[in-house]
Amino acid sequence: MWRDGDFRRLWMGQTASQLGEHASLVVLPLFAVLTLNADAGRLGVLRAVGQAPILLLSLFVGAWVDRWRARTVMVLTDVGRTLALGATAVAGLLGWLGLPALLVVAFAVGALSVFFDVAYQTSLVRLMKRDQLVRGNSALEGSRSAAQIGGPALGGALVSLLSAPIAAASSALFFALSFLSIRRIRRIESIPERSERPPGVWRRIHEGLRFVVSDTSLRTVCLASAAFQFSFAAMMTVYLLFLPRELHLSGTAVGLALAATGPGALLGSMLAASLPSRFGHGAVLVSAAALGDGVFLCVPALHGSSAVTVPALLVVSFVFGTGGQFVTVTVMAVRQAVTPDGMQGRVAATITFVGMGLTPLGSLLGGFLAEEWGLRASLLVTATGMMLSPVVMALSPLARLGRALPATQDAPPKAAHPEAHEMDLRDTDAAHDAATGTSP
Structure with missing residues (x-):
């Protein structure tokens, strides 16, 4: 498994991403407390805003990720998180950052992390054979566990030894490293099949x-x-x-x-x-x-x-x-x-x-x-x-x-089909919607 260069790049990128994510979970609250003098109530709001994308966006993210190459999604989310935390560091150093802007950053980083996490789970299936899935997941989840241990400790240490803005910049660096590793994945994923009129x-x-x-x-x-x-x-x-x-x-x-x-x-x-x-x-x-x-x-x-x-x-x-x-x-x-x-x-x-x-x-x-x-x-x-x-x-x-x-199960019938079968299947969809009480 480790001879597969693409898997190594995925593992390295995912490890760097997890370190950045778990470090930022400590850095952003400490930024609010130490730099913006946030009280307990505001700190609770900040944490809730950062966690909200899991519930608000997960289902939508799953629908979107299935229509794109996983590598593309991970690369774009790494760029987004790098820019968000990099801008936070610069604004903090210049004294321009307030709590409302920090709330926006926390939500943005949380939302992009939802995209990344769904995409990397999808990418493993496209990179590895069926009999390697358990070992592949073991390696990826092992690095995630290490990041859960080391990320918060690293974030707290950086804030204590340097400053909150510098610690935010360091978290951005981890996302940049993830970007550099994942973009080097060479195996070309096939774009999921799309109908002429996609659902x-x-x-x-x-x-x-x-x-x-x-x-x-x-x-x-x-x-x-x-x-x-x-x-x-x-x-x-x-x-x-x-x-x-x-x-x-x-x-x-x-x-x-x-x-x-x-x-x-x-x-x-x-x-x-x-x-x-x-x-x-x-x-x-x-x-x-x-x-x-x-x-x-x-x-x-x-x-x-x-x-x-x-x-x-x-x-x-x-x-x-x-x-x-x-x-x-x-x-x-x-x-x-x-x-x-x-x-x-x-x-x-x-x-x-x-x-x-x-x-x-x-x-x-x-x-x-x-x-x-x-x-x-x-x-x-x-x-x-x-x-x-x-x-x-x-x-x-x-x-x-x-x-x-x-064994892999059959996917459900597609909700939209090419033009040649569109009329017949439109009637089928209408009958299903009427029976289940749903609408397109």
């Missing part, structure tokens, strides 16, 4: 949703992801209160306990490259999910001094990181295998949208339970809720997947 964005989104719903494996992934993200958001709201208030841990100890997830994720990425082909994708997927999610059931039982609880929490976070990343890599390979090339972007975006869409409600539920039931009981309930995800997978055909990845 609109809403119809393409509908095709992606319909394809996910019609495929058992993808439908299971959606349900399991939604159950996990909802419960995990609720659990983390309680967990971040439980550690300092019930276990009386310092901020440093809390950060240390959470940081152990990163090394665990690196191990999970490496294990996912080999174990599914030896023991079967379904068996290891369900086992990893049950182990990684179930380990949090041990946390409510913790008592005592930090000398006892911190090592136990490190183990919990490490096991959770290992199992979680193992599931991520394996599920991504299964999704890519069953999805036709022309649907990759829409399917990836649909699963992201469904999985992440319930997280705000989960966070609200966690806060409500913590107030009504207490932290220890709420943590046990929300951690139990996380077990819904492996249960959903265990009860589905996903659990019976063997050592080989499943």
Whole structure:
């Protein structure tokens, strides 16, 4: 796999992009606090604006990415993020940057990152053979895990040692490096087939949703992801209160306990490259999910001094990181295998949208339970809720997947066709819309 120069360029570009993205998630808030003297409320708004594109744009991005070369999308988004953060650095150094402009930058960087993330998942399918998807995803997700560990630390260090504007410029440099690497990919992707009268964005989104719903494996992934993200958001709201208030841990100890997830994720990425082909994708997927999610059931039982609880929490976070990343890599390979090339972007975006869409409600539920039931009981309930995800997978055909990845499923009928068949198929579309209550 590593002999493939195009994959190396993709891996290097994606690694640089992830470092820049995760560094900017720290740099922009620190820019607001240290340079613009933003209070907690304004800082919360800034973070929300940066995360909003995931929910607002994911489905549209999936529809657009499927109609363009993934390499082109990644290159353009790298250029956009480089320019946005570079302009932020210059404006900050000159004293011209205010909070409204920083909000615009945060939204723009977040939106472009959604484009990049969907495109790079699509590009892997076009660069590699089916039997290399798990190893390819393992390498890419491993670098993403490393970026999640090193990016925030690097961003914070740059702000502390240099200044917020210089740190923003450094984040822009990572995106520039990603651009230089990805633009050197030589393999020419075929442009997805387009009809003479291409369907609109809403119809393409509908095709992606319909394809996910019609495929058992993808439908299971959606349900399991939604159950996990909802419960995990609720659990983390309680967990971040439980550690300092019930276990009386310092901020440093809390950060240390959470940081152990990163090394665990690196191990999970490496294990996912080999174990599914030896023991079967379904068996290891369900086992990893049950182990990684179930380990949090041990946390409510913790008592005592930090000398006892911190090592136990490190183990919990490490096991959770290992199992979680193992599931991520394996599920991504299964999704890519069953999805036709022309649907990759829409399917990836649909699963992201469904999985992440319930997280705000989960966070609200966690806060409500913590107030009504207490932290220890709420943590046990929300951690139990996380077990819904492996249960959903265990009860589905996903659990019976063997050592080989499943076959690619047929794409749904196109919403628009060449002129020769247009009249007949227009009647078919009208009948379908009438039956389902949808409109073009």
